[in-house]
Amino acid sequence: MSSPDPQVRAARNQSTSSARPGARGPVVAVTGAATGVGALLTARLAASDEVGEVVAIDERRGECDTARWHVLDVRDPAIAEKLRGADVVVHLALDLDLETDAAARTAYNVRGTQTVLTAAAAAGVHRVVLCTSAMAYGALPDNELPLSEDAELRATAEATGVGDLLEIERLARRAPRAHPGLNVTVVRPAVLVGGVDTALTRYFESPRLLVVAGSRPAWQFCHVDDLCSALEYAVLEKADGELAVGCDGWLEQEEVEELSGTRRMELPSAVALGAAARLHRIGLTPSPAGDLAYTMYPWVVSGSRLHDAGWRPKYTNEEVLAELLDEVSGRHTVAGRRLGRKDATAAGAAGATVALLGAAAVVRRARKARRRI
DSSP: OOOOOHHHHHHHHGGGSSOOTTOOSOEEEEESTTSHHHHHHHHHHHTOTTOSEEEEEESSOOSOTTSEEEEOOTTSTTHHHHHTTOSEEEEOOOOOOTTSOHHHHHHHHHHHHHHHHHHHHHTTOOEEEEEOOGGGGOOOTTOOSSBOTTSOOOOOTTSTTHHHHHHHHHHHHHHHHHSTTOEEEEEEESEEESSOOOHHHHGGGSSSEEEETTOOOEEOEEEHHHHHHHHHHHHTTSSOSEEEEOOSSOEEHHHHHHHHTOOEEEEOHHHHHHHHHHHHHTTSOSSOGGGGGGGTSOOOBOOHHHHHTTOOOSSOHHHHHHHHHHHHTTOOEETTEEOOHHHHHHHHHHOHHHHHHTHHHHHHHHHHHHHHO
16 A cells, blocks of 8 residues: 655554553454555554554565564565464555556556465465455446445446456455455445545646536545554454445535635546546556546445444544645646646646646656756
């Protein structure tokens, strides 16, 4: 998963500076434990009186000193030996970076998940917790508001990383049949906020908020701290199965615009999707046209299983949106591509429609300017 700000991560890890003698509970292994959500969860579990020990696994050592660290790639079959003695594995070693080569990203995400599931079964682990996304439900005009956890996964592989997440979901469903005795819990967060960089967080870095004519956006966010608390519920078996997590309710597009103070640009569907597809095809933007669907149609989740287990989000959609806007302040993105301040000012002055359709020219100018330096 993507990395939160280092200062935020360090502050949240301060509570793990000393071990807790006599702690009882499950031994929990966390992959991807050095950065991002993995680092935050490792710190949280290491500080919990309900967890006996945390085994942290990543390609480099992280900052949580009270975890037992193993440095290796999750695709290495040797991970099975590192998982021996663990009761639960939380697999968070995923690459969802917008700038990563798509084929390399898929190879890492899918092979890593396969290896962890097989290794966990071989090591006698009884539960694996996987984290995908509520994006797996798909963003469709006929989606119910909100979606239940049992709703069909109707996403396609056309958005960034969603094909990988769908394959991970398939692996999760097959694993208990392939490895009897292994239980798999899947956690699906809404739009994740808190030091992460995704196509959906970059949406709020644009000079105008793109709205496709005739669409029906509905925004639901999930703070990384709420995701970590939901993952902890899964680790401690307070909730299991397929778990959707996010803030209660959702925000309509008009509410988002009012709260953000950002005006919209509204374009016909054919224009918006066509321009996004062309810019991505020639390599000028990291986001494929499929990402736009998640800003057009609802994919709000109810989170009923976690709620039934007693879990509640700490944050509201309004609070998470405010934090996101604070994080992206000063960043400038057009059609998913981050620009320098000079280019972003020019794009804003040119008008929203020109900014989208002229993004290729803007990026080319930025590239020429860098070559001259």
